[in-house]
Amino acid sequence: MSIAKQNQDTDMMASAQESDRLDPLKDYRPRFTLPEGVIYLDGNSLGVLPAGLSDRMSDVIERQWGERLVRGWNDAGWIDLPSQVAGKIAALVGAGANCVTVGDSTSINVFKVLSAALSLRPDRRVILSDRNNFPTDLYVADGLTRLLGQGYELKLATADTMEEAVDETVVAVLLTEVDYRTGERYDMEAMTRHIHGRGALAIWDLCHSAGAFPVHLDAAGADFAIGCGYKYLNGGPGAPAFLYVAERHLNDVAPALSGWMGHDAPFAFTTDYRPADGIGRMKVGTPPILSLSALNIALDAFEGVDMALVRQKSQELCDRFIAEVEHRCPELELVTPRVREQRGSQVSFRHPEGYAIMQALIANGVIGDFRAPDILRFGMTPLYLRHTDIVAAAEILERVLRQKLWDREEYRTRAKVT
Numbered sequence: 001m002s003i004a005k006q007n008q009d010t011d012m013m014a015s016a017q018e019s020d021r022l023d024p025l026k027d028y029r030p031r032f033t034l035p036e037g038v039i040y041l042d043g044n045s046l047g048v049l050p051a052g053l054s055d056r057m058s059d060v061i062e063r064q065w066g067e068r069l070v071r072g073w074n075d076a077g078w079i080d081l082p083s084q085v086a087g088k089i090a091a092l093v094g095a096g097a098n099c100v101t102v103g104d105s106t107s108i109n110v111f112k113v114l115s116a117a118l119s120l121r122p123d124r125r126v127i128l129s130d131r132n133n134f135p136t137d138l139y140v141a142d143g144l145t146r147l148l149g150q151g152y153e154l155k156l157a158t159a160d161t162m163e164e165a166v167d168e169t170v171v172a173v174l175l176t177e178v179d180y181r182t183g184e185r186y187d188m189e190a191m192t193r194h195i196h197g198r199g200a201l202a203i204w205d206l207c208h209s210a211g212a213f214p215v216h217l218d219a220a221g222a223d224f225a226i227g228c229g230y231k232y233l234n235g236g237p238g239a240p241a242f243l244y245v246a247e248r249h250l251n252d253v254a255p256a257l258s259g260w261m262g263h264d265a266p267f268a269f270t271t272d273y274r275p276a277d278g279i280g281r282m283k284v285g286t287p288p289i290l291s292l293s294a295l296n297i298a299l300d301a302f303e304g305v306d307m308a309l310v311r312q313k314s315q316e317l318c319d320r321f322i323a324e325v326e327h328r329c330p331e332l333e334l335v336t337p338r339v340r341e342q343r344g345s346q347v348s349f350r351h352p353e354g355y356a357i358m359q360a361l362i363a364n365g366v367i368g369d370f371r372a373p374d375i376l377r378f379g380m381t382p383l384y385l386r387h388t389d390i391v392a393a394a395e396i397l398e399r400v401l402r403q404k405l406w407d408r409e410e411y412r413t414r415a416k417v418t
């Protein structure tokens with residue numbers, strides 16, 4: 001290695017150390033349990049384990065469930081747990097607490113909000129989405145149009161053509177704020193305004209937004225939103241998802257999944273369905289108390305956190321990672337926008353051997369993930385990542401490439417889950 005490069009590397013590490021020293025979020029790291037010897041850059045797929053969660057879950061399992069048994073619905077407050085968790089999530093996504101509910105998966109919630117949106121504008125027949133949206137959103141939207149028939153259809157555009165594609169046939173536009181592959185971010189407020197200008201409804205998927213940076217659903221005028229609990233919210237694998245309905249629509253939406261928990265009086269056990277007032281009607285079945293408890297506990301890690309500082313640090317980590325990787329690994333092509341406002345909280349690079357490179361990187365202690373066909377994806381989670389982690393991760397990535405550590409058959413064999 002040249003002396004000049006060595007000096008530059010030393011300067012970059014010194015700058016990261018200084019940023020860590022001054023980091024206003026540094027005291028939050030102990031709120032998480034992080035395995036030794038791992039730099040975790042995949043909190044955008046599955047969040048880490050919050051500290052103290054297992055002890056608190058033992059209490060839920062052994063005391064609430066084991067001892068209280070069915071009495072737990074009342075004594076342990078299980079029946080109100082969805083509202084309690086919804087309140088915590090509402091605060092993170094800029095929504096009134098009465099506009100959010102928690103439960104089901106994101107996919108199911110996509111179905112619920114789409115069908116609710118269609119019920120508001122029966123004169124229009126087109127659902128519009130982004131061709132690059134996360135597949136489940138497209139599959140569910142397509143499935144719903146097939147179920148409904150009657151001329152309903154899903155149309156697709158791209159970020160460049162989206163505005164133009166919102167015409168007088170469109171009933172709802174279903175967009176993910178941050179692209180799961182590239183990290184590119186829609187301007188939620190401007191796009192929502194445009195969608196409304198064309199007489200359509202705006203539905204936002206916040207899977208890659210909630211807990212990653214401040215979201216302002218009410219202020220942006222969004223009509224509906226959904227998001228998952230297991231990424232930046234750290235609720236654990238398969239954690240319940242959330243759903244938002246703007247206050248102005250709360251009592252007008254007709255739930256397609258009219259389950260008993262969304263009934264006005266579930267324990268009256270009447271034969272006829274009468275939707276609950278407000279957001280309660282979007283509930284379907286029995287809340288999953290164990291996973292909801294884990295999400296509830298996980299959300300405590302956000303207590304007192306200034307999300308503006310999270311955004312600031314996330315962008316610094318993204319910038320630092322881009323600079324480090326471009327300096328060390330010129331063969332990787334950046335696919336995430338360089339402009340801070342145009343991206344979420346992840347950085348992605350492209351390489352034809354991306355899968356094998358990611359496996360070698362993971363084997364060497366840096367966990368990111370791979371998205372087909374060729375994207376290496378790195379999530380930035382400011383509450384527990386340090387600037388020095390970013391430099392160390394880039395150093396290891398450089399070693400994996402320079403020493404061709406990825407060039408092994410075992411790293412080319414695709415796992416079931418990537």
Ligand SMILES: Cc1ncc(COP(=O)(O)O)c(C=O)c1O
Pocket residue numbers: 105106107108134136137176180205207208228241
């Ligand atoms: C944008 C987006 N929507 C939806 C999902 C998944 O939905 P579900 O929670 O139903 O698996 C993901 C990731 O899994 C996602 O990235």
Ligand SMILES: Nc1c(O)cccc1C(=O)C[C@H](N)C(=O)O
Pocket residue numbers: 044045046134180207371417418
């Ligand atoms: N939900 C996932 C799962 O059940 C298994 C593996 C990964 C995931 C993910 O969250 C993928 C993620 N939505 C993505 O952005 O690629």
